[in-house]
Amino acid sequence: MKSFKLLVSTFTLVFIAFTVSAQVGGWKPELKTDADEALATMIKRTPKLESFKNKAYAYAVFPRITKAGVGIGGAAGKGIVYKDHAAIGSSKLKQASIGLQLGGQQYSEVIFFENKDAFEHFTNGNLKFDGQASAVAITEGASVDVAYKSGVAVFTHTKGGLMYEASLGGQHFTYEAGK
DSSP: OHHHHHHHHHHHHHHHHHHHHHHSSSOOTHHHHHHHHHHHHHHHHOTTHHHHHHHOSEEEEEEEEEEEEEEEEEEEEEEEEEETTEEEEEEEEEEEEEEEEEEEEEEEEEEEEOSHHHHHHHHTTOOEEOTTOOOEEOOTTOOOOOOOBTTEEEEEEEEEEEEEEEEEEEEEEEEEEOO
């Protein structure tokens, strides 16, 4: 049994290392296309997101975030940042967590910034979500009745995988203007 746990832990760590490396590598030209498609899919599933997009000062779209964990977990992804509905830069997301968790999943995430202050907080590298932050998970036909919290609204859409989780962790972002 002990060797099985060691094997599962080793496999999970290798999986996390490879997916994190793949997710946070250099600029990929298809990233903007992927981000546009991910946001379109989220809006199609929940049309009310269109009003968030249209009224937001700016927003960041992470088309594919890969998350895995066995006790200790991590997630990473790269996204595109938009202002006035035009791509102005890229962002990297990293997450670490600890607690009761097992599995892996991929999901998309969009962060809407209500105003200039919230957006500058993000671009300066000061936006971090802790264990108390919550994102609204988008499901087919879901109703979105959420308000901005500290100028930020976050929505996620699961793409695949299975993850059981009751853990504490946080997301950290970096921003790079241009590509």
